[in-house]
Amino acid sequence: MTRLGSTPPSAQSANPSAGLNIDFIRSEFPVLARKIRGKQLVYLDNAASTQKPQQVIDAISNYYSQSHSNVHRGVHTLSQEATDLYEGARGRVGKFIGAQDTREIIFVRGATEAINLVAHSFVRPLLKPGDEIAISGLEHHSNIVPWQLLCEEKGSKLAVIPVTDNGEIDTQEMKKILARRPRILAINHVSNALGTVNPLREIVTAAHSEGVPVMVDGAQAMPHLAVDMQQLGCDFYCFSGHKMFGPTGIGVLYGRLDMLESLVPYQGGGDMILSVSFEGTIFNELPYRLEAGTPNIAGVVGLGAAVDYLTGIQMAEIQDYEDTLCSYALERIDAIPEVRIIGKARHRAGVVSFLVGDVHPHDVGTILDQKGIAVRAGHHCAQPVMERFGVPATVRASFAFYNTRQEVDTLCEALEDVTQYFN
Amino acid sequence: MSELTELYQEVILDHNRKPRNYGEMENFSGQADGYNPLCGDRIKVFLRLEGGQITDIKFQGTGCAISQASASLMTEALKGKSVDDSNRLFEDFRSLVTGNSPNATSKSLGKLMAFGGVSKYPVRVKCATLAWHTLKAALEDQGQCTTEK
Numbered sequence: 001m002t003r004l005g006s007t008p009p010s011a012q013s014a015n016p017s018a019g020l021n022i023d024f025i026r027s028e029f030p031v032l033a034r035k036i037r038g039k040q041l042v043y044l045d046n047a048a049s050t051q052k053p054q055q056v057i058d059a060i061s062n063y064y065s066q067s068h069s070n071v072h073r074g075v076h077t078l079s080q081e082a083t084d085l086y087e088g089a090r091g092r093v094g095k096f097i098g099a100q101d102t103r104e105i106i107f108v109r110g111a112t113e114a115i116n117l118v119a120h121s122f123v124r125p126l127l128k129p130g131d132e133i134a135i136s137g138l139e140h141h142s143n144i145v146p147w148q149l150l151c152e153e154k155g156s157k158l159a160v161i162p163v164t165d166n167g168e169i170d171t172q173e174m175k176k177i178l179a180r181r182p183r184i185l186a187i188n189h190v191s192n193a194l195g196t197v198n199p200l201r202e203i204v205t206a207a208h209s210e211g212v213p214v215m216v217d218g219a220q221a222m223p224h225l226a227v228d229m230q231q232l233g234c235d236f237y238c239f240s241g242h243k244m245f246g247p248t249g250i251g252v253l254y255g256r257l258d259m260l261e262s263l264v265p266y267q268g269g270g271d272m273i274l275s276v277s278f279e280g281t282i283f284n285e286l287p288y289r290l291e292a293g294t295p296n297i298a299g300v301v302g303l304g305a306a307v308d309y310l311t312g313i314q315m316a317e318i319q320d321y322e323d324t325l326c327s328y329a330l331e332r333i334d335a336i337p338e339v340r341i342i343g344k345a346r347h348r349a350g351v352v353s354f355l356v357g358d359v360h361p362h363d364v365g366t367i368l369d370q371k372g373i374a375v376r377a378g379h380h381c382a383q384p385v386m387e388r389f390g391v392p393a394t395v396r397a398s399f400a401f402y403n404t405r406q407e408v409d410t411l412c413e414a415l416e417d418v419t420q421y422f423n
Numbered sequence: 424m425s426e427l428t429e430l431y432q433e434v435i436l437d438h439n440r441k442p443r444n445y446g447e448m449e450n451f452s453g454q455a456d457g458y459n460p461l462c463g464d465r466i467k468v469f470l471r472l473e474g475g476q477i478t479d480i481k482f483q484g485t486g487c488a489i490s491q492a493s494a495s496l497m498t499e500a501l502k503g504k505s506v507d508d509s510n511r512l513f514e515d516f517r518s519l520v521t522g523n524s525p526n527a528t529s530k531s532l533g534k535l536m537a538f539g540g541v542s543k544y545p546v547r548v549k550c551a552t553l554a555w556h557t558l559k560a561a562l563e564d565q566g567q568c569t570t571e572k
Contacts, residue, residue, distance in 0.1 A: 037426075360487035362462055363431075366544060370427045378462055392463040392485060421427075422436065422488070 003028075003313050020313065020321045026402050028053045039372030042407045047192050047351050047398035048376050049242045050223055052306075056246055059305035060298050070294055072271060086297050089304025090287070093252055096307045097237070098228035101257050103286040107295055110251035111219040112142040114238030115186065117253055117290065118215050119146040121263040122236075123184050129155035134182040134212070136174075137163040137388055138191040138198070141381045143217045147186060161187075163388050167194040167343030171202065178210045185214045189221035189237075193382040193396070194343030195326075195351030197225070204233045213259065219243050219251075223400060224322055224349040226315035235259045241299060245400075246306030250299030253290075260286050267292040318401045322350065325399055329408045333397070336412060338419045342389050353380075353394040356415055359422045361393040367421065368395075371414045429540035430547075431488065434496070439488035444498035448481045453564040457484075457557030459549055464490040466554050468561045477501050477509060482557075487550050489541065494554035496534055506562060513555045520551045 002024045026032050029051045034041045043051060063085060069078035071086045087102075094105045108114045123133065133147045137160050144158075151158050159182055161174045169187075178185065185207045190197050200216065207214045215236040221227055222244040229237060236259065241250040255263070265272060265283060269292035274282040283289050310318070329352055334341055338357035356364050365377030376396040379386045386392060397411060448454075448469035457466040464486030471479040480501050482494045501509050515531050522542030541551045 362487040362547070362550065363489070366430065366547065367427060383463075386463075421431070 004317065019317050020401060022321075022402065022404055025313070026404075028055065029402055030054060030057070032402060036372040036374070037370055042371075042373040042410050044397040044399065044403065044407065044411060045374045045376050046223065046400040046403075047220060047243070047380075047396065049248070050245045050400050051402070052245055052247070052302075053309050055309050056302050056305045060247060060302045063298050063301045068297070071297055072288070082297055085301050085304070086295070089300045089307070092304050092307050092311075094254075096311060097252075097254060098230045099254055100230070104229075104254055104257055104260065106253040106255065106260070106287045106290045107300055108238070108251050108253050109249055109296070110240040110242070111217055111238045112146075112240075112251075114236075114251055114253035115143055115215070115217065116146045117263075117266045118184075118186075118236050118238075118255075119150050121266045121290070122213075122259070123147075124150055124154070125264055126183050127154040127156050131156045132159045132177075132180055132182040133157070134159045134161065134174075134177050134185040134187075136161040136169045136187045136198070137384055138167070138169060138194065138196060139186070139188055139382065139384070140192050140217065140219075141383070143186055143188060144384070156183075160384075163385070167191070167196050167345045167389075169196075169198060169203075171199070171206070174203065175206055178207055178212055181210055182212055185212050186217070187214070188217040188219075189227070190218075190224065190349050190351075191343070191345075191382075191385070192220045192351070193380040193385040193394070194345065194353050195220075195348040195398075196343060196345035197221070197347040197349050199347070200232050200234065208233070220350065225319060229254060229256075241303040241306065244306055245309060247299045247302035250296050250303050252303075257286070260290070263290065265292070266290055269293040271295070313401070321401050322399060325403060325405065325408070326350065326352070328405055329397065329399065329411075332408055332412045333415070336415055336419070339415065342391065342394050350400070351396060351398045353396045355391060355394055356418050357422070359418055361395045363422070364395045364415075364418050367418050368411070368414050371410070371417075373411055373414055375411075426540065426543055430544060432537040432540065434534055434537045435488060435492040438492035438495040442482075442491055442495040444481045444495065444502070445483060446481050447483065448479065453561040455557050455560035455564070457553050457560065459486070459490070459553050461549065462487070464550060464553055466490065466494050466557045468494070468554065468557045470558075470561050472506070472562075475506050477504055477506065480558075482554065484554075486553070487547075489538075489547055489550040490553050493538065493551045494557075496537070497554045497558065500533060500535055501558070509558065509562070513559065516555060517552060520548050 002021050031051050067081040069082045071083045090105045091102050094102045159177045162170045164170050204214050213235040216234045218237050218239045222239045235256050237254040242248040272284050272289050272292040274284050340355045342353045361377035378393045451469040452472040453470040466484035469481045480498045520538050520541040538551050541547050
């Protein structure tokens with residue numbers, strides 16, 4: 001294994017960290033070798049979805065070629081193998097995020113489903129007319145709309161923690177909202193639109209001191225930060241596999257065991273029951289009670305492989321490398337005279353959101369695509385964030401540990417071309 | 424950069440920089456708001472109709488160069504045209520930008536031929552057609568439309 005250390009001197013000078021062997025790491029992601037419109041792909045749309053290492057692709061392929069069957073029900077060998085792979089991944093995911101018990105890991109389709117699950121099974125039964133649900137002004141639509149639907153149904157209100165000009169949440173205002181005892185605080189760990197890292201320890205402490213449970217959308221944190229449930233202390237945390245080098249269609253809801261015990265069933269079906277008769281049904285135990293139907297077994301196997309991959313590199317190494325890379329990107333992009341960066345949080349991860357003069361982000365995106373550079377142009381499913389900063393859309397360059405300084409340079413040269421082109 | 428020059432032709436860049444027939448209209452006979460929820464582009468089209476003829480047309484909006492230039496060039500092309508002509512032109516324009524262009528000739532489309540490059544960028548087709556969808560709604564005076572229809 002040569003992902004750590006032993007970086008050849010040439011790569012050392014080119015890349016910000018000697019800790020990771022980026023050339024080797026890049027060779028493990030087959031798509032990074034692709035040419036787009038005749039140019040070498042520069043993939044800077046990682047906040048939308050990350051690419052997959054061969055290890056993850058192989059795990060899914062091997063599962064389907066060698067070990068597929070249904071889980072939790074067969075007496076035959078293949079069913080046992082599939083169950084072992086599925087439950088083994090649950091254990092490794094739990095360990096990866098510092099869960100105390102594997103039953104705290106519920107497999108879902110993604111962060112969106114996890115938030116809907118908590119809204120339906122935890123908050124909904126508690127919610128009365130006039131109650132509040134607290135979110136922040138930095139949320140992705142997936143952490144806004146489920147709560148709006150619930151408020152509409154129950155005659156409850158959404159309380160939104162305002163965002164400062166830097167793109168950070170206003171913690172003073174947050175405390176005022178928490179003092180009104182909302183039924184839950186739902187907040188992201190890292191903003192997908194601006195890259196702001198929220199001070200979760202401080203937020204959870206403030207919420208818990210008012211008796212308010214906290215649900216964290218960690219989709220954008222998982223690929224960048226070492227995340228430890230015991231250190232964060234939140235009640236629920238969720239994330240999507242595809243944003244952390246795993247497959248699409250699989251995600252995780254973590255819940256502290258005592259919280260999960262209180263959840264009413266989310267969906268009814270097979271696997272979530274112990275016995276069914278027409279007179280009544282006895283539900284299964286956690287975590288199965290919340291995983292109705294045949295699960296996305298291959299997705300879980302792939303997510304397990306992604307967790308193994310990240311564990312092999314170590315999140316601390318990734319964090320070090322990305323801190324240096326993102327600081328470099330911020331500095332270089334900010335140095336282009338026509339560029340205006342949106343969101344200048346002190347603590348940030350993975351994302352630089354910006355505008356290029358008067359050029360519309362979609363035009364920037366198309367010109368960059370022509371040069372093989374993939375960025376997101378639009379509102380990033382966070383329209384309230386765009387509105388807060390008075391812009392309809394931004395260009396977003398988002399990074400992963402397989403990105404390099406040279407790629408940042410390629411991006412900046414292309415941005416300079418954009419300004420010339422539209423002058 | 425050749426495909427790009429084909430997409431962002433000088434006439435498109437020019438109309439994006441200096442949109443023609445831009446502004447509000449009083450006493451309009453038709454008006455509609457167009458919105459592309461995917462990218463947030465917005466276009467408002469105002470029309471004055473007399474005896475089946477578009478005697479005046481204006482637009483307002485925000486969005487990418489393709490959407491704004493398309494609106495500007497559309498207003499230029501339609502002033503003085505009949506409603507039937509404008510419907511035909513929309514069909515030809517749609518064929519041009521989607522790449523099935525048996526009818527798309529410079530004879531019928533004139534300056535609108537500048538949008539031929541759009542067909543190589545399928546995600547940008549909605550940017551080019553937003554103004555036209557909005558026009559259609561304004562002709563029917565429906566008030567609003569989106570490209571998601």
